[in-house]
Amino acid sequence: MSISELDGLRILLVEDEYLPAVEVAEMLHLLGVEVIGPVPDLDSALNAVSDELLDGAILDVNLRGEAVFPVAERLLARNTPFLFATGYDEWVLPEKFRDHPRLTKPFDRLSLERVTAAALRRVNGG
Template identity: 45%
Template structure:
């Protein structure tokens, strides 16, 4: 089963968390691309693969996922953040975005 043909981009640099989120979404019927662990990988995927929504770890490999969020927003695609930390460093522009907190129960 797939949910409306929607493809989800998952950006998470912690392998076990990425695998857990991917498996949970797939078990719920969603089409989830293999997780990517950097801004560069995510941008490359977005260049090649149509996605309808993204889940973005806020802190990835010493950087933030804000460049990915900016691109998705410019393309009119929804996204949510994933974080094990407080959201204090979210730009005001994204303060209204949903944030899934890690660990996910």
């Protein structure tokens, strides 16, 4: 088995639905990721961005009716790469976030690894 490009990275997982959160966290663990979270709400996500050393983040767009965009703003300010994991179409995202990587739910581990690694390379110049 090959080593994942994500091995050893600390990635924040923001997801408000329990079963998808557990499933994605497990996929990330299998890729060698240290998962921060999953965190289910906007306040916890904002705190995690402020308190944790992160290599990247995976953000569900809708957290119990609240948009995750304040978290995305804070990640941008910290130059921390992130991607959106959502069932929504691209047009739902504010214009400034439409060029960010997006995983369409549902997704498999290979897609998760590919899109997450690309999002991190994009910021880190790879």
